[in-house]
Amino acid sequence: MAPPRPQRRPTQVDIARRAGVSQATVSLVLSGGAVSDQVAEATRQAVLAAAAELGYSVNIAARSLKGGRNHLLGLYTFEPVFPTDQRDFYFPFLMGVEEETARQGYDLLLFSSVSSGDRAIYSGGVNRLKLADGCVLLGRNVRREELAELVREDFPFVFIGRRELPGAELSYVAADYVTATSDLVAELVRLGHRRILYLREPAGTEPTRDREAGYRQGLAAAGIEVDESLIHELADPADLSPAFAEHWTGTAGVTAILVEPSEDNRLTTALDATSRAATMRFPDDCSIALLGDPPSWTPELRDWTRFSLPRADMARTAVQILIDLLGAPRGAARQVTLPCSFVPGDSVGPAPDRRWPR
Amino acid sequence: MAPPRPQRRPTQVDIARRAGVSQATVSLVLSGGAVSDQVAEATRQAVLAAAAELGYSVNIAARSLKGGRNHLLGLYTFEPVFPTDQRDFYFPFLMGVEEETARQGYDLLLFSSVSSGDRAIYSGGVNRLKLADGCVLLGRNVRREELAELVREDFPFVFIGRRELPGAELSYVAADYVTATSDLVAELVRLGHRRILYLREPAGTEPTRDREAGYRQGLAAAGIEVDESLIHELADPADLSPAFAEHWTGTAGVTAILVEPSEDNRLTTALDATSRAATMRFPDDCSIALLGDPPSWTPELRDWTRFSLPRADMARTAVQILIDLLGAPRGAARQVTLPCSFVPGDSVGPAPDRRWPR
DNA sequence: TCCACTTCTTAATACGTATTAACAAGGATT
DNA sequence: AATCCTTGTTAATACGTATTAAGAAGTGGA
Numbered sequence: 001m002a003p004p005r006p007q008r009r010p011t012q013v014d015i016a017r018r019a020g021v022s023q024a025t026v027s028l029v030l031s032g033g034a035v036s037d038q039v040a041e042a043t044r045q046a047v048l049a050a051a052a053e054l055g056y057s058v059n060i061a062a063r064s065l066k067g068g069r070n071h072l073l074g075l076y077t078f079e080p081v082f083p084t085d086q087r088d089f090y091f092p093f094l095m096g097v098e099e100e101t102a103r104q105g106y107d108l109l110l111f112s113s114v115s116s117g118d119r120a121i122y123s124g125g126v127n128r129l130k131l132a133d134g135c136v137l138l139g140r141n142v143r144r145e146e147l148a149e150l151v152r153e154d155f156p157f158v159f160i161g162r163r164e165l166p167g168a169e170l171s172y173v174a175a176d177y178v179t180a181t182s183d184l185v186a187e188l189v190r191l192g193h194r195r196i197l198y199l200r201e202p203a204g205t206e207p208t209r210d211r212e213a214g215y216r217q218g219l220a221a222a223g224i225e226v227d228e229s230l231i232h233e234l235a236d237p238a239d240l241s242p243a244f245a246e247h248w249t250g251t252a253g254v255t256a257i258l259v260e261p262s263e264d265n266r267l268t269t270a271l272d273a274t275s276r277a278a279t280m281r282f283p284d285d286c287s288i289a290l291l292g293d294p295p296s297w298t299p300e301l302r303d304w305t306r307f308s309l310p311r312a313d314m315a316r317t318a319v320q321i322l323i324d325l326l327g328a329p330r331g332a333a334r335q336v337t338l339p340c341s342f343v344p345g346d347s348v349g350p351a352p353d354r355r356w357p358r
Numbered sequence: 359m360a361p362p363r364p365q366r367r368p369t370q371v372d373i374a375r376r377a378g379v380s381q382a383t384v385s386l387v388l389s390g391g392a393v394s395d396q397v398a399e400a401t402r403q404a405v406l407a408a409a410a411e412l413g414y415s416v417n418i419a420a421r422s423l424k425g426g427r428n429h430l431l432g433l434y435t436f437e438p439v440f441p442t443d444q445r446d447f448y449f450p451f452l453m454g455v456e457e458e459t460a461r462q463g464y465d466l467l468l469f470s471s472v473s474s475g476d477r478a479i480y481s482g483g484v485n486r487l488k489l490a491d492g493c494v495l496l497g498r499n500v501r502r503e504e505l506a507e508l509v510r511e512d513f514p515f516v517f518i519g520r521r522e523l524p525g526a527e528l529s530y531v532a533a534d535y536v537t538a539t540s541d542l543v544a545e546l547v548r549l550g551h552r553r554i555l556y557l558r559e560p561a562g563t564e565p566t567r568d569r570e571a572g573y574r575q576g577l578a579a580a581g582i583e584v585d586e587s588l589i590h591e592l593a594d595p596a597d598l599s600p601a602f603a604e605h606w607t608g609t610a611g612v613t614a615i616l617v618e619p620s621e622d623n624r625l626t627t628a629l630d631a632t633s634r635a636a637t638m639r640f641p642d643d644c645s646i647a648l649l650g651d652p653p654s655w656t657p658e659l660r661d662w663t664r665f666s667l668p669r670a671d672m673a674r675t676a677v678q679i680l681i682d683l684l685g686a687p688r689g690a691a692r693q694v695t696l697p698c699s700f701v702p703g704d705s706v707g708p709a710p711d712r713r714w715p716r
Numbered sequence: 717t718c719c720a721c722t723t724c725t726t727a728a729t730a731c732g733t734a735t736t737a738a739c740a741a742g743g744a745t746t
Numbered sequence: 747a748a749t750c751c752t753t754g755t756t757a758a759t760a761c762g763t764a765t766t767a768a769g770a771a772g773t774g775g776a
Contacts, residue, residue: 022756062732065419065761108468130415153413369762380726385764420762423731
């Protein structure tokens with residue numbers, strides 16, 4: 001009858017006993033460090049044999065306890081990830097992070113647990129993120145106080161998306177909204193548009209501010225003075241109706257519209273409805289382009305002209321930076337900006353008055 | 359000027375020093391075990407305050423070395439998650455796991471790191487999963503030896519999908535392929551089909567075996583004897599051409615085909631091509647149904663009749679079971695089977711000879 | 717006054733590994 | 747014969763936490 005299998009996994013002590021050496025020797029042989037070759041060949045063989053017989057495997061917890069690092073990276077999102085609404089928004093980021101994390105030989109810790117109704121980083125005054133060696137942050141509704149606290153603690157983290165914090169240097173990987181928007185403006189100008197309406201989100205977050213900067217920069221490059229009345233805050237994207245567009249093309253002489261996609265489907269729904277209406281046709285009566293990706297989870301009726309964020313790239317880069325940061329001196333911060341890609345689409349055309357130039 | 363923060367992460371000893379108590383008391387307060395409420399309220403507050411000030415967070419390695427719980431659940435997939443190919447296959451599982459994990463107040467550890475080219479659980483003999491309290495497993499190319507080792511170690515895990523291991527009881531959450539396939543057969547019989555071709559995957563994994571069982575069960579329930587020649591192994595799903603279908607409808611009198619979707623897009627590509635061909639029309643000349651979800655990442659030309667796995671449900675249930683298991687005695691195993699849902703689609707119709715019954 | 721009892725806190729220890737300093741045993745050099 | 751290397755091995759310790767048994771301080775009863 002076979003001896004009852006040991007309840008406990010074999011440890012280096014077990015091997016040592018069996019091979020007639022000390023635990024220290026076993027460790028030297030098995031972890032094969034720099035000092036490993038000072039072990040006599042006969043001893044080494046005995047240890048390896050004993051290890052094989054017992055089916056030894058190192059205890060990862062003990063090892064990382066000794067070393068201080070867990071070989072874990074965290075991913076924290078300020079909003080829940082799982083609602084289907086957000087699925088297509090978060091997925092590329094998630095995949096990018098997981099891919100690069102794996103490539104770098106780390107495991108990924110998804111911080112998702114809900115503590116007392118919210119998803120705070122600091123729950124009970126304790127920083128949950130610290131389970132990981134460092135953390136990638138993601139999300140729109142950032143809680144600045146928590147960010148500030150993270151900085152104060154000098155915890156290594158990288159934000160996906162540009163984030164500013166007064167009095168602190170944050171590390172982030174951002175999309176170049178400024179250039180992308182500016183280029184889009186240049187393209188419209190090239191097509192003869194002069195009066196371009198910019199529909200801005202009311203909340204002045206970094207991405208919105210960047211887009212506005214790009215808008216101004218694009219016009220400036222084309223030598224067009226900014227008409228402040230053409231920068232309009234659109235509280236509810238659903239307001240973007242045919243009547244709304246007609247108002248601007250009529251009284252204000254607008255020939256093109258730039259609009260920021262909302263995080264929900266309100267904008268694309270409104271656009272789809274608008275483009276189905278007969279009174280106003282895109283791009284014939286008016287060109288329209290999106291300053292970013294629309295949430296793609298709704299079947300799209302048409303291929304909107306827009307620019308697209310390099311999400312997977314941003315995510316991968318964030319992980320790389322984070323790993324750099326782990327080895328960097330305290331307080332170091334790095335910022336990277338990646339270019340967006342232009343998606344021609346079918347909602348932009350020549351300005352109406354130039355359509356038949358000859 | 360603020361004093362330079364210590365390089366080292368604060369430990370319970372640091373908190374103890376600051377709060378004027380012992381490390382043991384700190385542990386009692388922070389880990390909040392059963393004995394936690396015997397700590398005086400004043401002491402508790404002092405400890406919590408000190409912990410907050412120092413930015414304490416538990417050292418996961420130390421805790422799991424000690425044998426305590428980390429409030430971490432793991433998710434291990436036998437294939438990499440990130441290739442876009444698999445995206446729609448894995449996503450619902452991933453989301454379900456993350457949702458339920460969060461709801462239960464756990465964090466989720468994604469085991470993704472690649473060590474020496476493969477994604478082994480035991481890499482270099484190390485069981486990486488052990489950092490988590492328990493683990494949800496997922497994937498097709500299961501490495502049985504590793505599963506066996508996990509069982510031997512008595513590590514709590516739940517498989518998504520039915521898995522068998524000789525000589526061991528595994529915990530899993532499976533889709534009821536048997537009933538779903540049987541019901542599909544019954545539906546075909548109801549529509550007058552008598553000779554139903556079953557295209558089986560060559561590899562005899564559990565899902566395939568279950569589908570075959572359902573096929574036989576459905577026919578038996580209808581009082582139809584199984585013609586073994588109608589159970590055909592389809593090595594390459596791309597072989598499913600119009601000529602192939604015609605062969606069966608012609609010489610073998612087949613009026614309906616059941617086929618297992620492949621994990622890649624070969625099958626749906628072949629089907630799309632076939633349904634575009636003029637020589638053979640579905641469901642007019644022959645009905646066809648899929649025994650599961652096709653990978654949906656390819657734009658589908660039509661809505662295939664099929665059944666669909668309750669993926670998110672399976673994932674959530676797996677997490678629940680896993681948490682049960684954490685409190686259960688060693689060796690306990692639980693199996694749950696969830697029903698699939700029927701998707702009518704448009705590729706199944708009455709058997710040809712009954713189409714105009716009067 | 718002494719003892720029993722409750723309430724709170726802590727000393728001590730175990731977990732498994734990696735590392736350092738020390739040590740033993742020869743062999744070679746003075 | 748004393749000293750100094752060299753080579754191989756080990757004792758001791760640190761890492762940070764959870765847990766248990768024991769101790770201290772206080773309360774109440776006889």
